[in-house]
Amino acid sequence: MLRSALLAVPLALAASVAAAQGTVKIAILGPMAFVQGENHWAGAEMARDEINQAGGINVGGRRMQVELVRADTNEIQSVPDATNAIERVITRDKADFLIGGFRSEAVLAMQEVAMDYKKIFLGAGAADARLGENVEKNYDRYKYWFRVTPVKSLDLFRTLMAVLNAIGGQVRQSLKKDRPKVALIAEKAVWTEPIVKAVQAMLPKMNMDLVGTWQPSAVATDVTAELSAIERSDADIVFTLLSGPVGISLGRQMGERSMRAVAWGINVEGQKEEFWQAAAGKAQFVSTLDTYSEVEMTPKTIPFVRAFKERYKKAPTYTAVTYDAIMILKAAIEQAGSTDADKLVPVIEKMEHVGTAGTDTWDKRHDLVWAVGKTAGIAVQWQDGEKVPFWPPQVKGMQPFKMPKR
């Protein structure tokens, strides 16, 4: 009895101290039943634990702990579910800040709700350029929005073209061919539209021939007909813009067909550790734009990736950049000495943040300023079950890109 009472005193004291100090409540928004949401949450958990173990966030001399609110947006299945989730965390859970989102259609809708409530919303998943265009068009309403990952769709295009140029050079050399043939396969979705148009216009200028553009549904799981047509077109490179399960089918079926073309582009499923198994070990040489690998993008990248792997037994995907988003918030709050959104906006606008995924600065649209080696990301290729980073070549730890045997 006495022992229980003695134990209760420090616990009650600790609770009252915590209550007096308060917390910074951050809602993590993502499709939690899916890998994207899992990584949103995992990255945020790592940031929260690191900050809290170090004593919390210094808000004008007061130490405040980080409290996360897990919000399942279910946005892959339903956009209304996403807007309901963000409304709930703002009104019921009283979240101070919002981080996450994945599907552009859902994030555009969630952005409206967040701006209605004047909440800082750090995007960690959607690429649609309109998210940033809104800031430029109506700054007073949309200034609370910042993009932390990925870069906007047209900047993704710049990275994709830079890597394609390097791969094209390798194809020219190995095949003794002046104009490599490129087949474009892009899922039908908002985020691919500007990239598709830009790629179609750009390829002739890069001395490459576009043999065709195939656009399967974003939820397709079979690309047999598409790959049959691509195989007949004698393409050297299959340029992919895929975020759904079709990315797995493409990798697997290219391997099963022993296709001579090499796949490069965005293949969100190809960024995941589980991709090789899901493609039944057939996705040899499939390459994709990615964010994390054990390479020195910044001094924080390798320690973060290793700690993530140790804790979650798998490598992080790009939505784990919620870690950086929370660290950006922490830095901004400590600099402003406040959690007031209007005071934090100008601080973030002027900030240069060295994160785990790159070095972030923002333009007038609150989009990341694109720069190779800073925010452009990395390129990886699946080689014998391992995801091997190969671009940008100047970053320490990159390995050679390999071509299929012909």
Next chain:
Amino acid sequence: MYALLAIGFSLIFGVARIVNIAHTAFYMLAAYCFYTLMVKVGLGFVLSALIAVGAVTALSVICYRLVIEPVREHEAAVLIATIALALIFQELMLYSFGGHYLGIPSTLEGGVRFFGVSIPYQRLLILVVAAVMLIFCWFVLYRTRLGLAIRATANDLEVANLMGMNVNRIAMATVAISVALAAIAGVVVAPVYVVDPFMWLAPLVTMLAIVVLGGLGSLKGSLIGALIIGYVEAITVFAVPAGAYLKGAVALLIMVIVLLVRPEGLFGVVFEEER
């Protein structure tokens, strides 16, 4: 695959007038069951396939007795009940396995080149399994007493009942046969596609288009309808590469046109008013 799914769906509609929207959800369950047994438990292909098909077929019989049979007389209620069943199965898989896309190793490795096109052996296996199952179906329907009873019930449910046939038991047997066909489709197709909780939706739409085209209740119509829709989808991709995402819409358009021009489909029967 489409043929196996459509024939099962058509069979159960023809015999018991049950529009089983959960039909492709059983196909999804079989794929998950097969994945768990083969990849997680480590059983071989044959044993995993047999258990998966057997378990899903048994589940369909339980579902029939508990969910469908009590409301069988009300077609709208059956429709709603089977939609609910499908969504329950989807959510259960989402809860158990998450939204991850799962892969199963091929049963047969390698492939052949045919007129410049690579065809993996796994795809040929699907073709062989589909052909064997269709022959098996034909045999059961036209060479066994059960088949005779099924056809009699399909022809005239009331008369079959008056002749002393246990139409409920026949309906249950038909549910088992049709779901077994869907489960077999799930098992052979799983190593080609990815397994996920929503994999039942796309084939459902295509399957509905096939049975409407072929004629509700007609097995021959389902087979020919499956071939036609399969070719139409492939031709859509070849003819309009940038409109490849429209292949499902094209199948649905065919369904709508058939419903407007020839509601009974290519080989369907015109149902009498009292049905």
